Every structure is written in structure tokens, then in C-alpha cells.
Ligand code: AMP
């Protein structure tokens with residue numbers, strides 16, 4: 399099978415790494431990729447929002463399957479353009495990707511499908527925003543309706559700040575804002591592989607969204623993750639499939655926009671029960687790095703079965719009993735800004751004893767590997783339990799040098815000590831900021 403992966407992050411490096419280990423894969427291409435991905439796949443330049451160019455590239459490399467990593471091309475309909483060219487695509491149509499592309503649409507689908515989520519109002523005027531804020535009270539949760547590269551969500555105890563964000567969101571004609579009830583409790587990410595009708599769950603993971611230790615500082619695209627979740631209810635996955643993923647997939651099929659790809663269920667385990675915080679239409683970053691590190695079933699066949707609508711015939715997935723922890727190394731200034739051009743050394747020495755270094759914002763300049771973005775590397779450690787996996791990840795991180803590099807020192811720390819869960823979702827005055 400010849401595969402083209404679209405994207406540039408550590409998530410795509412993790413996908414390419416797993417695909418490279420699959421004996422069914424005979425050729426791997428990536429566009430535009432990054433220097434780490436380039437060690438495993440042939441790289442091609444591409445404007446990832448240009449569906450025609452993506453389809454042309456897929457034809458040129460005779461791809462049997464195109465895997466689209468990030469949300470922006472999915473929402474822009476790049477998957478549709480490639481499918482129209484007669485090539486299998488892992489990733490939803492533009493219409494189905496609206497589950498991520500519009501928070502109000504996701505809420506409407508959840509309501510129709512009876513999926514548990516925060517109560518919410520979709521508002522377009524200041525008056526409605528104010529009445530919605532007062533209906534729920536603090537902490538306030540205010541979400542721009544459309545894709546906002548992660549900058550659209552404000553969770554705050556400050557009503558004036560909540561109102562200001564709400565007004566900013568509706569200032570563009572035709573735009574809306576979703577105001578919703580605050581959800582307490584730890585967050586879990588569950589990726590569900592879907593072929594339009596059948597749902598196959600991957601193992602759950604937990605992401606660390608805040609920049610600093612102890613869940614302090616601004617929100618980021620994600621500073622680390624781990625899997626499995628030893629503290630979680632063993633029935634969690636079954637519960638999410640039955641009450642979230644399957645009803646959502648059935649509702650999307652009923653609407654004539656079947657969902658093919660990853661339905662990323664972002665969940666809060668609240669005192670009232672499990673609730674959906676958000677849907678994404680793609681693999682999460684950095685959770686993918688730990689989930690795929692534990693998947694034993696060759697990946698290409700799973701993605702192809704989803705693309706072809708044959709997931710029901712797939713044998714059950716097999717998982718390593720190992721644990722995996724990933725720690726993100728970010729550049730100076732992240733998440734507010736990011737610094738490029740800092741040389742990175744030590745990667746080869748770091749990749750020992752079950753550690754892997756996945757590239758995100760890196761570039762090769764005159765043969766030297768340098769930082770080139772906010773999140774620069776994802777360092778993945780595996781081990782027989784979370785403690786060993788943490789040790790492996792942090793040992794590898796220690797060996798890597800990059801001026802101004804920042805990382806959290808407490809990824810998976812509580813869970814590896816056997817604590818039941820991590821802290822409740824924090825109330826932050828900052829908007830969440832994902833990667834540039
Ligand atoms: P989203 O863009 O919807 O993923 O939201 C980004 C982050 O904001 C989530 O991962 C949560 O940490 C936080 N968040 C979103 N919705 C809520 C909510 N209803 N209650 C509390 N925190 C939330």
C-alpha cells in the first residue's frame with residue numbers, strides 16, 4: 399500500500415512512524431512533513447489547504463490512501479477533493495468535519511443524538527451573550543463558533559473578560575459564540591476510528607494542556623500526554639462508544655454526511671458523570687504519540703478499512719501492555735510567541751531504551767537541525783508501567799539541548815504514583831492557544 403500523509407506535526411511523525419513499521423506499506427510520502435518525517439517518508443511541498451493540489455500529488459505518487467492529519471484541510475474539504483479523484487482518504491468530508499469546524503453545529507448534533515455535554519447557548523448579540531453568562535454563572539466558558547486555531551475558548555471567573563471575548567467573537571458579521579456551562583473533573587481524550595457506520599475505539603489518553611507544572615500558566619496545544627489511564631473506570635471506553643460515538647456517527651449518517659476518520663471525543667469526567675467537552679475531527683496532538691506507541695495492530699490496514707467502510711470486518715485491535723508517556727519540548731516564548739532558529743542537538747543519543755523523538759516545529763538550515771515553531775519535539779518513552787515510561791521519556795529529554803527550550807516536569811507524575819485522577823479543568827484568564 400502506498401500512503402501519503404498530509405501535515406507537519408509530531409502527530410504526523412507518529413502516524414508516519416507507525417505506518418513505516420507496517421509490512422503492508424510499500425511507499426510512504428508526506429506533505430509537507432518535517433525533517434523527522436523526512437527520515438521515513440519522501441517529502442513533497444504542498445499548500446495543505448489546496449484540495450486540487452493534494453489530489454494531484456496523491457495521483458502523482460500513486461497513493462492508495464491519503465491520511466489527513468490537521469483539522470484545517472479537513473474543514474476546507476481537502477478530503478473531498480482527494481476522494482473525488484478516486485483515492486481512498488482517511489479523514490472526514492468537509493461537511494462531516496464541521497463537528498470540529500463549528501461548535502454550534504457540534505452542539506446541535508449532540509442534542510439531536512442525545513449525547514451528554516455541557517448545556518449551551520449559541521449567541522449572536524451582546525444581549526443574548528449577557529443573558530447566557532448570567533444563566534450559567536461563573537466560571538464562564540465562552541467559545542468562538544468556528545475554527546480558531548485553538549484561540550477561541552476562554553474559561554474565566556471574570557464576567558467582564560467573558561463578555562469581552564463573547565463580543566469579540568460576534569464582531570465579525572455572520573459569526574456566533576457558544577456560551578456553555580462549566581464542566582469540572584479530569585479530561586480524557588478518546589479517539590474513535592469511524593468508517594461512517596462502525597466505530598472502533600483506540601485506548602484513552604490524557605493530555606496536559608497548560609504550559610507550566612501543576613497545571614499553571616496559559617493553555618497550549620498540549621505539553622504532554624500518557625496512556626493508559628490506570629485510574630480510569632475500565633468501562634469508560636464502552637460507555638463513550640455507546641453514549642457518545644455511536645449515536646453521533648448514526649446522526650451524521652442520517653444527515654447524509656457520514657463521518658469517516660477519527661472522531662476525537664474530548665471528555666470531562668464530572669461529578670455529574672461523563673460529558674463531551676468538544677469533538678475534533680482528527681487525531682489529537684500529543685495524545686496520538688502515546689496511543690500509537692501502544693498499538694500493536696499494523697496501522698495502515700485500520701486506516702484503509704475506515705476509508706473503505708469495512709471496519710466491521712476488522713479483527714479486534716491488539717495493544718501492548720506497556721505504558722507510554724510523551725513530553726513536549728517547546729521553544730522559548732511558547733505559547734504566546736515562538737522562537738525559531740535555535741539549534742537542537744542530542745536526538746541520536748536520546749533515542750535509546752525505548753525512547754523515540756518525534757519532530758514537530760523543526761527545520762534543517764544548512765544541515766543543522768533548528769527549532770521552527772512553538773512545539774518543537776515530542777519525546778516518547780515507553781516502559782512496563784507509567785513510572786518506567788516517564789523515566790524513559792525524561793531521560794531522553796535530558797540528553798537533548800536546545801537554547802530556551804521549555805517543557806513540563808510533571809507529565810504523568812500523579813498517574814504514575816497511582817493517584818486516581820489529575821486536577822479539575824483549570825479556570826484561566828488566558829484564551830487557549832494551540833500551535834502556530
Ligand atoms: P476546546 O477548544 O473546546 O477543546 O476547549 C479547549 C479547552 O478549554 C478544553 O480542553 C478544556 O480544558 C477547556 N474547556 C472547554 N469547554 C469547557 C467547559 N465547558 N468547562 C470547562 N472547561 C472547558
Ligand code: GLY
Pocket residue numbers: 605619620678681682683684685
Ligand atoms: N491535544 C489537543 C488537540 O489535539 O486538540
